[in-house]
Amino acid sequence: MKRGKRFLAVVLSASMVLTLSGCKTSQDQDQDQSQNQSQEQETVGAGQTEKDSEVTEIAFWHSMDTSYGEILNNQIDTFNNTIGKEKHIKVVPTFQNYPGTDALTAAMSSDDIENMPDVIQMYTESVSLIRDYERTVWVEDMMEKGSSIAKEDLIPNVRSSFEIDGKLIGMPYNIACYLLYYNQDQLAAAGYTQPPKTVQEMADMLPVLKEKTDADFGLNVRINMNELINFVETQGKEGTLFGDNNNGHDGYMTKLECVQNGSLREFIDSWGKVIDSGSYRAVRDSINEEFAAGIHSMVIMSSSRLKTIENLVGDNFQWGVSAVPVVHDGDTPSSYPTGSGLFILNREDEAKVNGAWEFVQYMASAKVQAQWVETTGYVPVNQQALEHDSFKNVVSENPKQAVPFEILADSPRIVTSPFVPNYKEIDTLIKDTMISFANKEIDADGAYTAIVEGTDKIFEEYYRTNPAE
Amino acid sequence: MKRRARKDALVQAVCIVIAIGLLFPILYALSVSFMENRDILSRTPRILPSKITWENYRTALFSTMLPRYIVNSFVIATACGVSRIMMGAMAAYAFAFFDFKGKAFLFSLTLATMMIPVDVLMISNYTTISKLGWMNTYLAVCVVFLVNGNNIFLMRQQFLSFTKSLREAAYVDGCGSVLFFIKILMPVNKPIMTTVFISSFVGVWNQYVWPMIVTNKDEMRTVQVGITMLKNWDSMVFGPVMAGVIVALIPTIFVIVVFQKKIVAGMMNGAVKE
Numbered sequence: 001m002k003r004g005k006r007f008l009a010v011v012l013s014a015s016m017v018l019t020l021s022g023c024k025t026s027q028d029q030d031q032d033q034s035q036n037q038s039q040e041q042e043t044v045g046a047g048q049t050e051k052d053s054e055v056t057e058i059a060f061w062h063s064m065d066t067s068y069g070e071i072l073n074n075q076i077d078t079f080n081n082t083i084g085k086e087k088h089i090k091v092v093p094t095f096q097n098y099p100g101t102d103a104l105t106a107a108m109s110s111d112d113i114e115n116m117p118d119v120i121q122m123y124t125e126s127v128s129l130i131r132d133y134e135r136t137v138w139v140e141d142m143m144e145k146g147s148s149i150a151k152e153d154l155i156p157n158v159r160s161s162f163e164i165d166g167k168l169i170g171m172p173y174n175i176a177c178y179l180l181y182y183n184q185d186q187l188a189a190a191g192y193t194q195p196p197k198t199v200q201e202m203a204d205m206l207p208v209l210k211e212k213t214d215a216d217f218g219l220n221v222r223i224n225m226n227e228l229i230n231f232v233e234t235q236g237k238e239g240t241l242f243g244d245n246n247n248g249h250d251g252y253m254t255k256l257e258c259v260q261n262g263s264l265r266e267f268i269d270s271w272g273k274v275i276d277s278g279s280y281r282a283v284r285d286s287i288n289e290e291f292a293a294g295i296h297s298m299v300i301m302s303s304s305r306l307k308t309i310e311n312l313v314g315d316n317f318q319w320g321v322s323a324v325p326v327v328h329d330g331d332t333p334s335s336y337p338t339g340s341g342l343f344i345l346n347r348e349d350e351a352k353v354n355g356a357w358e359f360v361q362y363m364a365s366a367k368v369q370a371q372w373v374e375t376t377g378y379v380p381v382n383q384q385a386l387e388h389d390s391f392k393n394v395v396s397e398n399p400k401q402a403v404p405f406e407i408l409a410d411s412p413r414i415v416t417s418p419f420v421p422n423y424k425e426i427d428t429l430i431k432d433t434m435i436s437f438a439n440k441e442i443d444a445d446g447a448y449t450a451i452v453e454g455t456d457k458i459f460e461e462y463y464r465t466n467p468a469e
Numbered sequence: 470m471k472r473r474a475r476k477d478a479l480v481q482a483v484c485i486v487i488a489i490g491l492l493f494p495i496l497y498a499l500s501v502s503f504m505e506n507r508d509i510l511s512r513t514p515r516i517l518p519s520k521i522t523w524e525n526y527r528t529a530l531f532s533t534m535l536p537r538y539i540v541n542s543f544v545i546a547t548a549c550g551v552s553r554i555m556m557g558a559m560a561a562y563a564f565a566f567f568d569f570k571g572k573a574f575l576f577s578l579t580l581a582t583m584m585i586p587v588d589v590l591m592i593s594n595y596t597t598i599s600k601l602g603w604m605n606t607y608l609a610v611c612v613v614f615l616v617n618g619n620n621i622f623l624m625r626q627q628f629l630s631f632t633k634s635l636r637e638a639a640y641v642d643g644c645g646s647v648l649f650f651i652k653i654l655m656p657v658n659k660p661i662m663t664t665v666f667i668s669s670f671v672g673v674w675n676q677y678v679w680p681m682i683v684t685n686k687d688e689m690r691t692v693q694v695g696i697t698m699l700k701n702w703d704s705m706v707f708g709p710v711m712a713g714v715i716v717a718l719i720p721t722i723f724v725i726v727v728f729q730k731k732i733v734a735g736m737m738n739g740a741v742k743e
Contacts, residue, residue, distance in 0.1 A: 106595040
């Protein structure tokens with residue numbers, strides 16, 4: 001009997017926990033609703049002046065973690081305490097893990113505007129998700145209504161990376177470029193005063209670096225889709241396209257343009273020399289830490305890691321950064337912009353759209369963008385930031401911080417971030433193929449064929465289920 | 470005798486080596502969680518920290534809302550575990566002991582739920598939850614995990630092995646269906662209940678995508694989402710991540726250690742007639 005009572009008690013407690021956990025929040029919601037209703041009633045009663053002072057809450061979803069998250073939260077706090085206070089706008093950030101689109105996809109599928117953000121930070125590879133979405137508010141349209149930022153203020157190839165048919169869909173926010181990080185001491189020990197300018201030069205240097213320094217490898221880089229894009233697009237004086245339809249910026253990207261224009265083949269053939277050097281590591285573990293420990297003489301990675309590397313290396317050795325070596329002599333040393341932008345969604349509330357636009361303009365302003373160089377390796381997308389004291393001070397103290405900006409500013413306009421519709425599959429295909437190539441499981445012909453045929457198949461499958469309009 | 474002792478010692482030694490091998494990733498994670506950054510990154514890998522630091526735990530616990538996320542996960546995993554036992558046992562009781570129209574069809578339907586991938590249902594479940602206005606509540610996270618076809622099947626198979634004559638004897642003694650279920654069937658089947666609870670707790674504790682999409686307020690997130698906030702987009706911050714993982718492991722280990730005894734105790738019940 002006693003046991004039966006105990007069991008019943010457990011069952012009832014569990015039911016209560018379950019009910020309360022749901023009900024508690026329902027009660028909260030009810031309270032919120034009644035509070036909102038009473039607030040609304042009060043506002044109506046108090047007339048227009050008080051209605052104007054209502055705070056518009058902007059839901060902002062982002063994927064900035066750890067130290068980047070702290071920087072972002074500081075930017076938001078500053079906005080809320082300045083422009084936000086003045087214009088009665090409050091931005092509420094919510095972290096969504098990279099790529100940050102899982103919850104958005106769910107909300108879009110059910111047109112759940114209640115649980116959608118007003119502003120979302122999205123990486124260029126995810127733009128395909130919202131390019132045809134009816135609730136997407138194009139930044140170009142907002143700019144036409146009035147803007148504190150001119151299109152011309154944005155770095156040309158960064159701007160092109162966020163344009164579709166010449167119209168800005170989102171506002172670039174945290175943008176980086178690809179860099180070659182090199183251990184200056186090890187290069188000097190091997191007899192080099194300058195980092196390599198071309199892939200051929202780099203391939204020649206690698207065995208010497210391994211032989212004459214205590215580095216285990218001359219170079220570490222894993223060729224994923226992004227790295228491949230960079231090597232392909234930086235070919236030629238004016239750059240080369242990776243995908244058709246202007247990298248997916250004029251219509252949809254349906255195939256690899258780099259197959260037609262031969263730049264993919266050129267890269268794979270030249271990369272074979274790097275592989276043959278015997279001093280190249282094709283997989284990536286803790287690339288930052290390994291470079292800082294002197295294991296690799298050179299690494300290729302995003303400029304966003306500049307501060308991380310600076311902190312890790314400390315005074316252990318001299319190091320520098322330069323443009324990633326190009327495939328041919330005479331190619332323009334440049335980089336395509338990687339990173340994310342801010343995109344506005346219309347939740348059927350004009351006040352929120354306008355508030356979101358205020359916030360987006362603030363985040364792309366010269367002042368906020370100039371702050372990136374103080375604590376990260378991101379590039380100020382707003383060229384007006386160059387005139388800002390914080391940018392000038394940082395660059396004069398640490399010239400390395402100016403390199404990413406200079407590279408992007410000098411990059412040809414067509415060297416853009418391609419809108420690859422199904423980037424995850426293509427990224428995996430390229431990564432696996434290039435590792436097999438580096439391990440000499442396949443030769444250059446095999447690697448080329450695998451990428452060409454593999455991407456054709458992936459595109460075909462994608463457009464069969466998502467027909468291009 | 471000596472030979473047998475030597476054989477036993479050898480078996481024990483092999484078992485210990487295997488156990489250490491299996492436990493090594495967790496033990497190493499524990500060690501890394503106490504290491505300073507320079508120990509973690511030293512060119513010669515270190516197994517043990519040269520100096521113990523609590524900094525990683527401070528970062529894990531205070532740079533995100535990890536304690537709150539642990540509470541959220543604990544409430545959700547416990548509620549789902551209890552619910553799965555209750556619902557699963559009642560359904561299994563009906564499938565194992567009663568004959569009614571459509572029983573085979575309903576049981577097939579239950580089995581069919583095991584064959585549908587969770588991902589396929591995610592959007593439709595999200596739509597339902599959102600239309601019910603349950604977003605950002607514990608209920609939204611729990612509701613899809615409250616019943617599990619696998620658990621019903623497991624318990625039904627266990628109940629089928631229960632001798633029907635005992636149930637008939639209970640009926641003769643005036644014990645009805647409900648009392649039989651509560652006072653006889655459930656206590657005797659403690660091991661299976663415990664197994665269901667542990668597997669459910671661990672399964673729900675480790676959920677990531679569903680809690681992520683039905684919550685868009687930071688304070689409603691679960692521990693798995695919290696751990697991803699500790700890692701850096703550009704570099705792996707091993708110390709705080711490992712500290713977060715260890716903290717997140719504690720409740721799971723606690724549940725397993727506490728309830729494991731119940732499994733063993735249940736198995737031993739009636740094993741020896743004294």
